[in-house]
Amino acid sequence: MDYISGVIQGFFVLLNPVIFIHLVLGFLIGTFFGAVPGLTSCLAIALLLPITYSMDTTAALVMCMSIFMSGIYSGSITATTINIPGAPSGMMTAIEGYPLMKKGEGAKALGHAAFASMVGGAIGSILLIIFVPVAAQVSLLIKTPGKFSLIFFALVVIILAQRGKSFSKGALATLFGILIGTIGIDLMEPVARLTFGVTKLTGGVQLMPVIIGTFAISELLLQSETGDKKIAEIEDESIKIYRKDFIPTFKEIREIGVWKYLKSSLIGFFTGVLPGAGGSMAAFVSYAEAIRSSKHPEKFGGESIEGIACAEAANNGMCGGALVPMLTFGIPGDATSAIVLGVLIINGLNPGPQLLENQFHLIAPMFAALFISAIVLLPLTLYIFGPYYMKIVSINKGVLYSSIAAISMVGGYVSTYSVFQMGLTLLFGVFAYFLRKNNYPTVSFLLGYILGGMMEEFFRRALNLSHGNIMIFFTEWDSIIFLVLTVIFMYFLLFKKTPLASEEVSVSSD
Amino acid sequence: MNFKKIINGTILVSIIFFIIITVFLFEALETAPPLVNGKISPTFFPIIVLSLMYFADIVIFIKGFKEEKGFDFDLSTLKHPTWVVIVSFIYINIFKVIGFSLSTFLYAFSLIMIFNPKKGKIKAVVAALMITGTVYLLFEVIFGVRLPTVHLPKIGGIY
Known part of the structure; x- marks a missing residue:
């Protein structure tokens, strides 16, 4: 009962004008970053990270949620209007949306994408509210060896989920992330490790330079390769979008079917719970299922509204799912939730059952923000700004990326008021640039860095408990469950051909 | 010998990783051996990670040789x-x-x-x-x- 009233209070917090402004501002920032090819909601939250030092925690978290929701949805905007998905999660939408755009039905495609995103986002948020307390109770049952095995399981799934980028490259990137996480003073003994005599590294490598470098600076370097003036060219500028065409008809929605929306949202949510899967994986799996179960599979690949609806409901349903393991176990479901985890850590909040018990007043507005972003802001902003969405890509690239560079660099500085951190930001940016150029998944590197510290802590604690006997991981029931799950996932994702393991799916920066 | 003809991007990056891993391994071993008096030391975990990195890097290196040769990277x-x-x-x-x-x-x-x-x-x-x-x-x-x-x-x- 306390939990339900806490959730309701979370909605009331959004009525505070300051919090509400942050919600709307976050939504607009997320829409912009999600719609511009090359920019993602992940990058938007990464740039927000240094600012959260001085922000009210609730406002920062509410803003992150609205960026997350709008950033995933708005990938469909440029996917439909110019055939370039603004976010990787909009890939499937581009297949169906752009042909409709060329037929003059772009507004209809955008309307269906928004409606499905609204449904998926709302269902995902409700499921998040339902599942979080359950998952938190489950997390209490997991002891130290089990926690190590759970992180091991998560990291293996993260590597496997990036199969489009090769298993060994994913493994190497993840391991390098873990290694970077071990730099600095040891967890249990006052010994500085891997610092190369640099005293400023004694405190370890901070979260800020790793996140900003990996997502912002590497993108800046990639984009600088082609110094074009515009983000993308609009093929046919004569195409007009009218507001009245955004609203899907009841007949069209009925043709797709309520069950399809619900199923796609569920697929999205549960794919989101899987570590490392992300929005593009959710959209792909849902799209594949939509083709399999459709009455009109022949329409797919060119003009299927059903395809758009299933992909968009799933990728927005993923938002809620990705937050479940992050809030309860501290294991992010995707790169964006990994950065949201960074926001929590910066504000002194540690994920787990204690967070839900003692600081639920900070978490409940997050749930409310996710739900309101989906159900209110998403259709509202489409109706208000929709006709101007095509203009987004006309923005000057030099000015845009120079702004991002300045915010990133100053952001690196504000974490510790040290130019050393700015240097690390640049270093990680250059490193991530070369990783991306050579098809190494940077999201694996980031999640390895975030989870590596916890993994080591549980590993050593477990060994201390067993006096160095490694069999503790194979005799505790909770640990055995996760190790068996690891083997099962490896079997299905590595050796069995499933849609999830398809080489076509690339989830690098989602 | 024209190196551009026998290596490719995959091999080059794996060589760079090999150097990085080796440098980190030397630094770790200089700090402390992985086991001290039969107990795990602060460098135990990083050394395990580095060993696994060597393994992954060697796999990538071998795969690189199976790929098309020639360094076609446009500088x-x-x-x-x-x-x-x-x-x-x-x-x-x-x-x-x-x-x-x-x-x-x-x-x-x-x-x-x-x-x-x-x-x-x-x-x-x-x-x-x-x-x-x-x-x-x-x-x-x-x-x-x-x-x-x-x-x-x-x-x-x-x-």
Whole structure:
């Protein structure tokens, strides 16, 4: 009962004008970053990270949620209007949306994408509210060896989920992330490790330079390769979008079917719970299922509204799912939730059952923000700004990326008021640039860095408990469950051909 | 021997990783052996990670040999990123010396010129001023972050 009233209070917090402004501002920032090819909601939250030092925690978290929701949805905007998905999660939408755009039905495609995103986002948020307390109770049952095995399981799934980028490259990137996480003073003994005599590294490598470098600076370097003036060219500028065409008809929605929306949202949510899967994986799996179960599979690949609806409901349903393991176990479901985890850590909040018990007043507005972003802001902003969405890509690239560079660099500085951190930001940016150029998944590197510290802590604690006997991981029931799950996932994702393991799916920066 | 014909990007990156792993391994071993008096030391976990990295890197290296040979990487694509890195490096080094405003203005201006070399200088100056102003407004005014100010050299007791 306390939990339900806490959730309701979370909605009331959004009525505070300051919090509400942050919600709307976050939504607009997320829409912009999600719609511009090359920019993602992940990058938007990464740039927000240094600012959260001085922000009210609730406002920062509410803003992150609205960026997350709008950033995933708005990938469909440029996917439909110019055939370039603004976010990787909009890939499937581009297949169906752009042909409709060329037929003059772009507004209809955008309307269906928004409606499905609204449904998926709302269902995902409700499921998040339902599942979080359950998952938190489950997390209490997991002891130290089990926690190590759970992180091991998560990291293996993260590597496997990036199969489009090769298993060994994913493994190497993840391991390098873990290694970077071990730099600095040891967890249990006052010994500085891997610092190369640099005293400023004694405190370890901070979260800020790793996140900003990996997502912002590497993108800046990639984009600088082609110094074009515009983000993308609009093929046919004569195409007009009218507001009245955004609203899907009841007949069209009925043709797709309520069950399809619900199923796609569920697929999205549960794919989101899987570590490392992300929005593009959710959209792909849902799209594949939509083709399999459709009455009109022949329409797919060119003009299927059903395809758009299933992909968009799933990728927005993923938002809620990705937050479940992050809030309860501290294991992010995707790169964006990994950065949201960074926001929590910066504000002194540690994920787990204690967070839900003692600081639920900070978490409940997050749930409310996710739900309101989906159900209110998403259709509202489409109706208000929709006709101007095509203009987004006309923005000057030099000015845009120079702004991002300045915010990133100053952001690196504000974490510790040290130019050393700015240097690390640049270093990680250059490193991530070369990783991306050579098809190494940077999201694996980031999640390895975030989870590596916890993994080591549980590993050593477990060994201390067993006096160095490694069999503790194979005799505790909770640990055995996760190790068996690891083997099962490896079997299905590595050796069995499933849609999830398809080489076509690339989830690098989602 | 023409190295460009026998290596490719995959092999080159795996060699770079091999060097990085080796350097980290030496540093770890210099700090402490993985086991001290039968107990695990602070370098135990990093050494396990480094060992696994060697394994993954060798697999990538072998795969690289199975791939098409020839280093077809177009070095000209690195021209602009190199300039961005140089300009960013200079920015970091002058940030505290000449203060946030001037250094950020110069940084933004340089980046705009790298992205759009044909852009008019006046337009670039205006855009750089706007970027500097926006970042200042965001960090210093709205969120109260203290950014470095100008430190002019003291000459004969007069600034």
